[in-house]
Amino acid sequence: MFVKDLYAISPQxxxxxxxxxxxxxxxxxxxxxxxxxxxxxxxxxxxLRRMGKAVRMGIGAGLPLIQRNEPLDGIIIGSANGxxxxxxxxxxxxxxxxxGVLTPTNFVQSTPNALAGQLAILSTNSGYNCTHTNGSLAFxxxxxxxxxxxxxxxxxxxxxxxxxxxxxxxxxxxxxxAGRYKGEATSNSSLLSSKTDGTICGEGATTFVLTNNSTxxxxxxxxxxxxxxxxxxxxxxxxxxxxxxxxxxTEDIDTIVLGNNGDGRLDFWYNDVVTPLFPTAQTLHxxxxxxxxxxxxxxxxxxxxxxxxxxxxxxxxxxxKNALIYNHFDGVRHGFILVKNSAES
Amino acid sequence: MSDTRxxxxxxxxxxxxxxxxxxxxxxxxINNEExxxxxxxxxxxxxxxxxxxxxxxxxxxKIKNPTDGRQILVNVNTIVDYIEANRTK
Amino acid sequence: xxxxxxxxxxAISAIGFxxxxxxxxxxxxxxxxGHAKHFQSVYAQQLHFGEIDLSDEALRERVGNLEAPDxxxxxxxxxxxxxxxxxxxxxxxxxxxxxxxxxxxxxTVGGMCYTDHLYNDANNKETASQFVKxxxxxxxxxxxxxxxxxxxxxxTINTACSSSANAILLGCQxxxxxxxxxxxxxxxxxxxxxxxxGFNSLRILSENQCAPFDANRDGLNLxxxxxxxxxxxxxxxxxxxxxxxVSGWGNANDAFHPSATSDEARGPxxxxxxxxxxxxxxxxxxxxxxxxxxxxxxxxxxxxxxxxQLFDKVPPYNSTKSYTGHTLAAAGAxxxxxxxxxxxxxxxxxxxxxxxxxxxxxxxxxxSFQKGVALKHAQSNSFGFGGNCTSLILSACL
Numbered sequence: 001m002f003v004k005d006l007y008a009i010s011p012q013x014x015x016x017x018x019x020x021x022x023x024x025x026x027x028x029x030x031x032x033x034x035x036x037x038x039x040x041x042x043x044x045x046x047x048l049r050r051m052g053k054a055v056r057m058g059i060g061a062g063l064p065l066i067q068r069n070e071p072l073d074g075i076i077i078g079s080a081n082g083x084x085x086x087x088x089x090x091x092x093x094x095x096x097x098x099x100g101v102l103t104p105t106n107f108v109q110s111t112p113n114a115l116a117g118q119l120a121i122l123s124t125n126s127g128y129n130c131t132h133t134n135g136s137l138a139f140x141x142x143x144x145x146x147x148x149x150x151x152x153x154x155x156x157x158x159x160x161x162x163x164x165x166x167x168x169x170x171x172x173x174x175x176x177x178a179g180r181y182k183g184e185a186t187s188n189s190s191l192l193s194s195k196t197d198g199t200i201c202g203e204g205a206t207t208f209v210l211t212n213n214s215t216x217x218x219x220x221x222x223x224x225x226x227x228x229x230x231x232x233x234x235x236x237x238x239x240x241x242x243x244x245x246x247x248x249x250t251e252d253i254d255t256i257v258l259g260n261n262g263d264g265r266l267d268f269w270y271n272d273v274v275t276p277l278f279p280t281a282q283t284l285h286x287x288x289x290x291x292x293x294x295x296x297x298x299x300x301x302x303x304x305x306x307x308x309x310x311x312x313x314x315x316x317x318x319x320x321k322n323a324l325i326y327n328h329f330d331g332v333r334h335g336f337i338l339v340k341n342s343a344e345s
Numbered sequence: 346m347s348d349t350r351x352x353x354x355x356x357x358x359x360x361x362x363x364x365x366x367x368x369x370x371x372x373x374x375i376n377n378e379e380x381x382x383x384x385x386x387x388x389x390x391x392x393x394x395x396x397x398x399x400x401x402x403x404x405x406x407k408i409k410n411p412t413d414g415r416q417i418l419v420n421v422n423t424i425v426d427y428i429e430a431n432r433t434k
Numbered sequence: 435x436x437x438x439x440x441x442x443x444x445a446i447s448a449i450g451f452x453x454x455x456x457x458x459x460x461x462x463x464x465x466x467x468g469h470a471k472h473f474q475s476v477y478a479q480q481l482h483f484g485e486i487d488l489s490d491e492a493l494r495e496r497v498g499n500l501e502a503p504d505x506x507x508x509x510x511x512x513x514x515x516x517x518x519x520x521x522x523x524x525x526x527x528x529x530x531x532x533x534x535x536x537x538x539x540x541x542t543v544g545g546m547c548y549t550d551h552l553y554n555d556a557n558n559k560e561t562a563s564q565f566v567k568x569x570x571x572x573x574x575x576x577x578x579x580x581x582x583x584x585x586x587x588x589x590t591i592n593t594a595c596s597s598s599a600n601a602i603l604l605g606c607q608x609x610x611x612x613x614x615x616x617x618x619x620x621x622x623x624x625x626x627x628x629x630x631x632g633f634n635s636l637r638i639l640s641e642n643q644c645a646p647f648d649a650n651r652d653g654l655n656l657x658x659x660x661x662x663x664x665x666x667x668x669x670x671x672x673x674x675x676x677x678x679x680v681s682g683w684g685n686a687n688d689a690f691h692p693s694a695t696s697d698e699a700r701g702p703x704x705x706x707x708x709x710x711x712x713x714x715x716x717x718x719x720x721x722x723x724x725x726x727x728x729x730x731x732x733x734x735x736x737x738x739x740x741x742x743q744l745f746d747k748v749p750p751y752n753s754t755k756s757y758t759g760h761t762l763a764a765a766g767a768x769x770x771x772x773x774x775x776x777x778x779x780x781x782x783x784x785x786x787x788x789x790x791x792x793x794x795x796x797x798x799x800x801x802s803f804q805k806g807v808a809l810k811h812a813q814s815n816s817f818g819f820g821g822n823c824t825s826l827i828l829s830a831c832l
Binding site for chain 3: 074075080081082087088090091092093094095098099101102103104107108111112113114116117118120121123124125126127128129130131132133134135137138141144145148149151152170171173174177178226227228229230234238241332333
Binding site: 040045046048049050100101102103104105108 | 364365366367368369386387391394395397398401402407
């Protein structure tokens with residue numbers, strides 16, 4: 001399948017492409033919040049007022065792509081947690097008001113499928129519609145779903161596919177309890193060289209128009225795979241099989257895009273297990289721009305495609321031809337996205 | 346119009362804006378006779394439930410039946426009339 | 435295109451702890467709706483629920499006292515149903531761990547079922563609870579992946595009330611595309627303050643036993659369930675018994691309102707027609723419908739309207755939510771299993787609590803248990819908040 005269009009709302013100024021132009025923001029914080037556009041320019045105020053941040057960012061990143069690429073055949077979203085802020089606001093109401101009279105808006109907004117549903121309503125798109133919530137593989141699963149839907153159609157078909165995650169005070173607390181964050185303000189420019197435990201939490205919405213039609217495509221997503229709870233040997237074996245299935249060997253991969261996030265406890269998956277398999281490949285990182293969150297591999301894909309389009313200024317990296325994007329979360333769920341530069345094929 | 350009535354209307358409009366998160370709307374933008382539903386404010390059925398919660402939490406008024414709600418939740422005047430007559434706090 | 439065979443089913447709900455117990459209840463017309471015994475809420479005695487009559491401790495014991503302190507009720511229910519399904523399909527450890535075996539689950543409340551623990555952890559009130567890593571919607575999936583050492587494709591779907599119907603749909607498509615040989619599909623949800631208060635805030639919960647398709651229906655009852663099916667491609671089934679086939683699937687969005695279906699039932703009709711198209715069937719070849727039938731004014735009216743539009747003569751239909759309540763993410767898979775039972779045993783179960791049928795329509799739901807009915811193809815519908823509509827067609831293995 002092919003990437004025909006893409007958009008990102010992230011802690012960098014991606015929404016207006018100044019990030020790509022070389023203006024990388026330095027953020028010194030214990031969490032990296034999104035740099036959001038003025039939504040009132042394209043979301044009706046009557047709708048915007050109800051949206052929690054996840055839905056707002058998702059609509060903000062999805063609607064422009066839908067409008068630029070209509071008609072689309074369906075909407076497929078990956079989000080581990082959806083509108084967690086609304087969700088826990090509602091839970092807090094349950095506890096604080098002892099299950100009394102509660103407001104439904106937080107409830108309706110908090111379900112992870114609220115974004116795909118509202119995108120469908122706002123664009124009256126009655127096509128295929130699905131939301132994947134499989135933790136840090138939710139975006140990879142959305143891609144695999146899209147691949148299946150596109151493969152069933154002989155006609156030119158296109159889907160809006162995206163991922164969204166928000167930082168709420170609540171999930172920040174929960175993940176801090178679980179030992180996932182550094183907790184201290186950390187500059188994103190030194191995040192990847194940090195020696196302390198944990199990472200910095202980020203957020204964002206990243207959307208793509210994916211199609212089975214190669215005309216004017218920016219890149220081709222050749223294949224996607226994933227595994228949960230592998231041993232190092234199983235992961236290595238899986239990578240070889242994955243490449244074989246796509247008629248590639250390790251030398252064909254000229255770029256590996258890795259999810260290093262400044263948490264030294266888990267970097268061995270990137271540095272010791274995967275990197276040595278690709279001795280001839282260059283390495284790209286992306287979490288120093290946006291922090292870590294469960295569906296952040298969508299930003300990894302965005303960054304890779306923008307590189308392939310030569311949109312990333314001030315880079316010494318070569319333009320990728322065959323890139324393998326690898327991300328894991330907690331060392332538990334591991335996802336791989338194989339991307340090919342369309343212009344080079 | 347008495348000052349207390351005016352103060353109550355203003356207070357209610359502020360609650361309305363807060364509970365419904367009406368973006369870029371100020372109390373003075375809301376006309377007392379303007380229909381809340383089907384008018385410029387663009388409120389819908391979910392908002393009517395939010396208004397029932399507002400009346401409960403701020404004024405101790407319980408509206409059990411949504412059909413009764415439809416008679417009361419017409420415009421700012423009808424609601425403030427109802428609050429004056431039925432408030433328990 | 436290879437046929438997608440069903441070789442194992444497992445389910446637990448308010449009407450039984452195994453598929454067979456639940457079939458007995460369907461035949462006897464015995465619902466599982468009542469006040470809650472185990473679920474703690476101010477509504478426990480006020481509303482009706484479809485509660486699984488087991489405490490968390492009893493559930494934990496039934497699944498074999500697993501060495502995992504952070505299993506929530508959602509996970510325990512899921513594991514219970516999963517075990518039954520894979521046992522019936524005779525999947526050994528090697529098969530379960532094959533890269534050619536997938537697992538697609540679904541849940542709406544997921545790991546957020548213990549409201550009070552979550553409240554404390556999320557608001558930084560106390561030291562972390564044992565569930566601090568279990569709150570994600572996909573936690574139960576991960577628990578099963580770990581316990582059963584699954585190494586292939588895994589997914590969790592949340593399209594609200596149509597979640598596990600979409601798990602079935604995706605599983606069928608993965609087999610069809612040759613990506614997997616077999617896949618375990620379904621979902622689990624347990625009663626939780628989160629969903630009960632959420633549906634209550636929308637004013638659609640009934641204080642009575644829910645009465646889908648009754649003229650005076652006044653809302654739904656929330657239920658809890660776990661339900662899984664083992665799907666295998668025909669060429670690898672061997673001499674294992676085939677329980678039936680999934681022959682059609684369709685997914686569409688109503689694109690109308692976050693929590694209500696359009697009057698003209700656009701999404702439901704698109705999904706039903708897409709499923710017929712995949713199955714290569716005409717509407718008049720459908721012999722039975724397991725309706726979404728929640729018992730709300732809106733759903734049953736618009737679903738009936740869709741039947742009227744789709745069928746010249748509406749086939750026998752029921753809502754098995756009149757037995758189990760609305761089990762949310764589990765409903766699609768649970769009702770697919772009940773549909774399969776009708777096809778396997780060539781019998782129809784009555785729709786319960788219907789006193790007066792909806793006057794706008796000439797058809798009415800199944801009134802009494804019927805044996806020896808010729809059933810070849812059946813439709814099972816699931817419609818969710820967010821406009822997510824899915825229709826499945828199951829076919830008998832005769």
